[in-house]
Amino acid sequence: MGIAHWDEVEFNRAANGEIDASWQRLGATAGAVDVGVNRVRVAPGMLPTPPHSHGAAEEIYFVLDGSGLAWQDDAAHEVDAGTCVVQVADHFEHTFRAGPGGLEYLVFGTKHPTEFGWLPRSGAVRLGWPWVEGRTDDPWDIEAKAEPLVFADPTPRPPNIVSLEPGESYRRLGADAGAARTGLTWLRVAEGRLSGPPHTHSAAEEVFIVLEGEGTLELWPTPMAVEDGAGREDIPVRAGHVVARPASSGFAHAFRGGPGGLTLLAYGTNPANDICFYPRSNKILWGGIGVMARVEPVAYGDGEPDDWR
Numbered sequence: 517m518g519i520a521h522w523d524e525v526e527f528n529r530a531a532n533g534e535i536d537a538s539w540q541r542l543g544a545t546a547g548a549v550d551v552g553v554n555r556v557r558v559a560p561g562m563l564p565t566p567p568h569s570h571g572a573a574e575e576i577y578f579v580l581d582g583s584g585l586a587w588q589d590d591a592a593h594e595v596d597a598g599t600c601v602v603q604v605a606d607h608f609e610h611t612f613r614a615g616p617g618g619l620e621y622l623v624f625g626t627k628h629p630t631e632f633g634w635l636p637r638s639g640a641v642r643l644g645w646p647w648v649e650g651r652t653d654d655p656w657d658i659e660a661k662a663e664p665l666v667f668a669d670p671t672p673r674p675p676n677i678v679s680l681e682p683g684e685s686y687r688r689l690g691a692d693a694g695a696a697r698t699g700l701t702w703l704r705v706a707e708g709r710l711s712g713p714p715h716t717h718s719a720a721e722e723v724f725i726v727l728e729g730e731g732t733l734e735l736w737p738t739p740m741a742v743e744d745g746a747g748r749e750d751i752p753v754r755a756g757h758v759v760a761r762p763a764s765s766g767f768a769h770a771f772r773g774g775p776g777g778l779t780l781l782a783y784g785t786n787p788a789n790d791i792c793f794y795p796r797s798n799k800i801l802w803g804g805i806g807v808m809a810r811v812e813p814v815a816y817g818d819g820e821p822d823d824w825r
Contacts, residue, residue: 519760532656532659542725549763550763550785553625553758555580558621560614563612563614563665566656570606570632575603577599577624582615583617584614585670587665587667588608592670593671593673594670600677600689602690604695624783675694688701689702699783700783703782705780713770714768718763721785724759728778729755729773729776730776731771735751738766738795739795749767753778
């Protein structure tokens with residue numbers, strides 16, 4: 517488990533041609549393993565990236581502030597604070613253009629060692645981290661010399677772009693916008709209440725970002741962690757905190773709202789083989805088959821093989 521605050525994470529600016537954006541690597545700083553989370557500020561009228569698509573990664577965007585246009589396959593759609601955009605793997609070529617006041621968003625994505633990236637304007641291909649061998653130039657330099665990306669007049673939003681509605685307290689934004697491999701949930705946690713039952717995952721990885729308010733991150737040790745001497749921890753959190761929960765951490769987690777409550781974004785992967793454990797009730801959920809049961813906790817014993825039961 518890792519925790520960071522975005523006020524303490526450095527912004528790195530990438531500016532080249534019509535691309536001008538500053539990036540914070542929040543997920544990496546907080547200790548995320550198989551997913552990435554970045555906070556991005558795009559300069560007015562500029563792009564954060566060239567138009568691109570991914571062969572394996574699924575990306576979910578959540579607009580924090582400002583306005584602009586989401587560009588995907590030559591169509592343009594208006595976005596503003598509270599908008600969620602899902603880009604499933606191997607589908608739209610996509611980017612954004614910031615409006616006159618700039619655009620700030622969070623982008624969540626899955627990591628894949630054999631990722632295939634495609635930049636249609638420069639014809640560049642990326643396999644994993646490096647660009648394909650054989651180029652002697654930088655495709656971003658080619659992008660910078662290209663004619664400005666054409667944005668058509670905005671059209672009605674397609675199903676992969678949704679927005680929060682006034683008065684909502686809970687919204688499964690990722691599912692509503694068609695996410696297939698991941699999820700993004702926006703929720704308000706009332707003062708003194710829990711975000712949900714404390715739980716831990718065997719295969720799914722989760723990242724939480726506190727958007728507003730303050731509260732407490734409660735960490736509950738699993739039986740094996742208790743055997744190792746671990747105890748419960750309560751960690752204060754406030755707006756800007758990023759909490760990474762890699763799979764099989766040995767601690768269940770939940771958030772409790774402080775004075776005035778708090779607002780969270782909860783992002784996570786949804787592998788079919790995930791098992792979820794709830795230490796307060798000793799329940800196990802086998803997510804892939806949708807079965808839940810209550811179990812008797814098993815201790816380590818003294819370490820001899822015959823002590824396992």
